[in-house]
Amino acid sequence: MMRSTLLLILSMSFHSLMASDGKDKELEIRILISKNSQATFNTYGNVIVSDYSGRKFRLIPNATYIAKADSENFLYLSKEKLSSPVDFFIPDGKNFLKVNGRKYKGKLRAISHRDGSLIIIEELPFEKYLLGVLSCEMGPNWPIEALKAQAVASRTYAARLLNKGREYDVENDTSHQVYTGLEKINTNIIEAVNSTKGEVLYYNGRMITAFFHACCGGRTTTPSAAFQGNIIKPLRGVIDPYCKTSNHYEWDITLTESDILRMIQSRGSTALKLKGIRIYSKDKSGRAIKLEFKTDRSNFRMKANDVRKYFGNFEFKSTFITRIKKTNKGYIFYGKGWGHGVGMCQEGAKNMARKGYSYKRILSFYYPGARITDMEKFFAQ
Ligand SMILES: [Zn+2]
Numbered sequence: 001m002m003r004s005t006l007l008l009i010l011s012m013s014f015h016s017l018m019a020s021d022g023k024d025k026e027l028e029i030r031i032l033i034s035k036n037s038q039a040t041f042n043t044y045g046n047v048i049v050s051d052y053s054g055r056k057f058r059l060i061p062n063a064t065y066i067a068k069a070d071s072e073n074f075l076y077l078s079k080e081k082l083s084s085p086v087d088f089f090i091p092d093g094k095n096f097l098k099v100n101g102r103k104y105k106g107k108l109r110a111i112s113h114r115d116g117s118l119i120i121i122e123e124l125p126f127e128k129y130l131l132g133v134l135s136c137e138m139g140p141n142w143p144i145e146a147l148k149a150q151a152v153a154s155r156t157y158a159a160r161l162l163n164k165g166r167e168y169d170v171e172n173d174t175s176h177q178v179y180t181g182l183e184k185i186n187t188n189i190i191e192a193v194n195s196t197k198g199e200v201l202y203y204n205g206r207m208i209t210a211f212f213h214a215c216c217g218g219r220t221t222t223p224s225a226a227f228q229g230n231i232i233k234p235l236r237g238v239i240d241p242y243c244k245t246s247n248h249y250e251w252d253i254t255l256t257e258s259d260i261l262r263m264i265q266s267r268g269s270t271a272l273k274l275k276g277i278r279i280y281s282k283d284k285s286g287r288a289i290k291l292e293f294k295t296d297r298s299n300f301r302m303k304a305n306d307v308r309k310y311f312g313n314f315e316f317k318s319t320f321i322t323r324i325k326k327t328n329k330g331y332i333f334y335g336k337g338w339g340h341g342v343g344m345c346q347e348g349a350k351n352m353a354r355k356g357y358s359y360k361r362i363l364s365f366y367y368p369g370a371r372i373t374d375m376e377k378f379f380a381q
Contacts, residue, residue, distance in 0.1 A: 215248035
């Protein structure tokens with residue numbers, strides 16, 4: 001029986017273990033990859049751990065470790081109590097770590113919080129992160145010019161979020177950009193990132209917040225309609241003829257009266273009966289801003305975005321509601337597009353690429369007035 005699941009490193013120089021450490025200084029990004037009370041780590045090859053007190057360990061290869069928050073200052077890695085934060089180093093080569101079943105090769109950090117949560121952050125070179133984003137946000141089989149447009153949009157979007165004052169820069173889900181580690185990466189994705197290396201979109205001397213979404217349903221909209229924010233020319237919205245053939249162009253969802261009543265009651269309505277629903281206000285693109293629910297009590301208004309969030313962004317695909325029909329089963333909502341509708345429409349970008357447009361034409365179509373430059377310009381010391 002082994003006494004410990006961690007092998008303490010006593011005499012080896014730590015840096016000699018890190019073959020790739022300290023070469024050229026590339027811009028890095030920190031991604032939140034897990035936030036929970038615990039996380040599961042599976043080691044593949046060589047992984048080295050160093051805790052806040054300076055102790056260093058080598059993890060057993062092909063083993064499973066459960067990390068758990070203990071208090072603000074300590075966490076457990078299986079049975080070993082370590083001081084937080086704890087860093088995981090994965091030397092180059094075939095070594096990697098799986099965290100909650102997903103494969104990572106960057107430098108990982110586990111931090112325990114006072115509220116009992118354990119957060120795991122991956123830090124890796126910015127351009128490598130984009131490989132993972134592209135494989136999630138578009139996929140390896142998308143046309144190359146669409147992938148290049150996505151690379152520039154994703155690079156710009158993430159660059160705007162770099163924030164040294166926070167524990168991490170970006171989240172790994174649709175609240176920022178989807179990133180699930182470095183899997184499903186092929187030569188198309190590598191080419192799309194490498195051939196646009198460093199390229200970002202800017203307007204009026206600043207990088208833009210290069211929003212994108214799955215499908216606009218024929219018209220993109222402004223960030224102020226979907227969220228808060230100033231309306232700059234590149235994000236004013238365009239009429240998009242390119243996504244009409246997409247499977248996401250139109251959608252519908254049937255909601256029962258009790259589904260809807262439960263939602264408005266959870267927001268403070270005292271209604272017991274629903275008499276009708278209408279779109280109360282719309283933005284310029286035609287997307288609903290507020291919905292009004294007619295009830296046996298007073299009428300109740302709710303932001304269309306909140307209604308969408310309540311029923312789920314995968315089911316209630318957009319706020320671009322074109323019709324609400326009452327049936328004996330409840331209400332059918334008909335709508336167009338998938339996502340918030342701001343910035344680049346990915347389905348439209350795919351079709352533009354298929355028609356032979358370059359990534360620069362795609363970007364200037366969806367972000368009119370924005371220009372391309374090297375991001376170094378914004379990060380030079
Ligand atoms: Zn579109």
